[in-house]
Each structure stands twice: as C-alpha cells, then as structure tokens.
Amino acid sequence: MAADHAPGAPDTAEMVLVHRLFLQEYTAAVALVRAVRAGDTARAAVVAGHLGALGQMLTEHHRAEDELLWPRLAADPALDAAVVARMEEQHEHIAAALARLHRALPQWAAGAEPDLTAQVAHACTVLLPALEEHLGDEERHILPLVPGRFTAAQWAQLSARGRAAVPPAHRLYMLAALGEAAGNKHRQEFLRRLPAPVRLLYRVAGRRLRRRTWHRLSTTPGHRRRAAA
Numbered sequence: 001m002a003a004d005h006a007p008g009a010p011d012t013a014e015m016v017l018v019h020r021l022f023l024q025e026y027t028a029a030v031a032l033v034r035a036v037r038a039g040d041t042a043r044a045a046v047v048a049g050h051l052g053a054l055g056q057m058l059t060e061h062h063r064a065e066d067e068l069l070w071p072r073l074a075a076d077p078a079l080d081a082a083v084v085a086r087m088e089e090q091h092e093h094i095a096a097a098l099a100r101l102h103r104a105l106p107q108w109a110a111g112a113e114p115d116l117t118a119q120v121a122h123a124c125t126v127l128l129p130a131l132e133e134h135l136g137d138e139e140r141h142i143l144p145l146v147p148g149r150f151t152a153a154q155w156a157q158l159s160a161r162g163r164a165a166v167p168p169a170h171r172l173y174m175l176a177a178l179g180e181a182a183g184n185k186h187r188q189e190f191l192r193r194l195p196a197p198v199r200l201l202y203r204v205a206g207r208r209l210r211r212r213t214w215h216r217l218s219t220t221p222g223h224r225r226r227a228a229a
C-alpha cells in the first residue's frame with residue numbers, strides 16, 4: 001500500500017485499502033458459502049445479504065471510477081492504450097461475473113439447495129482472479145498518475161461515493177473488515193481517516209466489533225439463539 005499522502009494531495013492509499021477489502025471479503029465468502037448446509041435458508045439469507053452488500057459496493061466503486069476517473073485519464077498520453085483496453089475488458093468481465101452471482105442469490109437464499117450453493121461459491125471463485133488482476137492494474141498503472149491530475153477534493157468525491165454505497169445495515173461489519181484489511185501496518189493510517197466519533201468507537205471496540213460482526217455472518221441465526229440460551 002502507498003505511504004501516507006502529502007498534505008493537500010489526493011489520498012490514493014485509501015483506494016488501495018478498499019481494494020484489499022473487496023479481495024479479503026470475496027475470498028472469505030467462498031468458504032462461507034460452501035459452509036451453508038443444505039436447506040439452511042437462515043444462514044444462506046445472511047450470506048446472500050452480505051454478498052449483495054459487497055456487490056452493491058463494488059458496482060458503485062466501478063461506476064464512480066467510470067464517471068469521475070476514466071474521463072480524465074483514458075486519453076492521457078502517460079497511459080498505455082493497451083492497458084486501457086485491457087482494463088475495460090476486465091471491467092466487463094467483472095460486471096458479467098457479478099451479474100451471474102447476483103442472479104443466483106435470491107433463489108439460493110430461499111432454498112439453500114446444494115446445486116445453487118455450488119453455483120454461488122463458483123461465481124465467487126470466478127470473480128476473484130478477474131478482480132485481483134483489475135485492481136492490481138489500477139494500482140500499478142492508474143493510481144500513480146492521480147497526483148497532479150486530480151485535486152484532493154476531486155479525488156475525495158470517489159471516497160464519498162464509496163462510503164455512501166455501503167448499505168446502512170452493513171456499515172459496522174464493513175468498518176471492522178476495513179480495519180482488518182488495513183492490518184497492523186496501516187492501522188494508524190486507517191484510523192486517521194475516520195471521523196472522530198467512529199475512530200473512538202473503533203479504538204474502544206474494534207477487535208470486539210470484528211469478532212461479533214464475523215460471528216453474525218458465519219453462524220446460523222437459529223444456532224446463535226440456541227448458543228445464547
């Protein structure tokens with residue numbers, strides 16, 4: 001991840017952190033989906049809700065880049081035309097993989113049938129390498145061009161769009177997951193970006209928050225009630 005940005009310069013490291021969050025969560029989702037037992041619709045619905053939230057965030061991440069980033073950079077002489085073409089192709093590939101995944105989610109959540117469980121897990125595994133390649137290209141070829149072509153305020157619009165795309169019911173989970181994606185190395189940098197009340201919440205309860213939100217995602221609601229009884 002890039003080092004802290006200079007004062008007044010666009011904070012591109014924040015986007016790298018968001019990319020890590022997507023890769024971390026789709027990787028974890030493969031095992032989460034596969035662990036859903038046949039007919040366990042309660043758990044399938046929770047995992048499907050999580051994948052729905054991630055998909056909404058990823059779609060908006062790309063839509064905001066299409067609207068705010070590419071019009072400024074696509075024709076930039078510093079950018080190799082072959083890279084632009086490859087990245088456009090990757091965007092389409094990712095959009096198609098996401099669409100396949102999201103088409104399967106409602107039926108999977110309703111029945112938790114093993115065939116559909118395998119289909120949803122497979123859709124996540126297909127999405128991952130495409131996403132990894134695309135986000136890596138973006139970090140290698142696009143983000144280094146941003147300082148000097150975007151002001152901090154212009155770049156901050158992308159972050160604002162990303163934050164607004166997180167469904168309210170998933171905000172605590174995503175905050176905890178983002179802290180994990182930052183790791184110990186980038187934890188301070190991650191904390192500095194948070195509004196003061198959220199930073200305090202994370203400092204006081206970050207680890208507990210991650211345990212609790214992960215537990216909610218990875219166990220069946222009925223089992224949780226029985227365990228709590």
Ligand SMILES: [Fe+2]
Nearest residue numbers: 015061065138
């Ligand atoms: Fe991005």
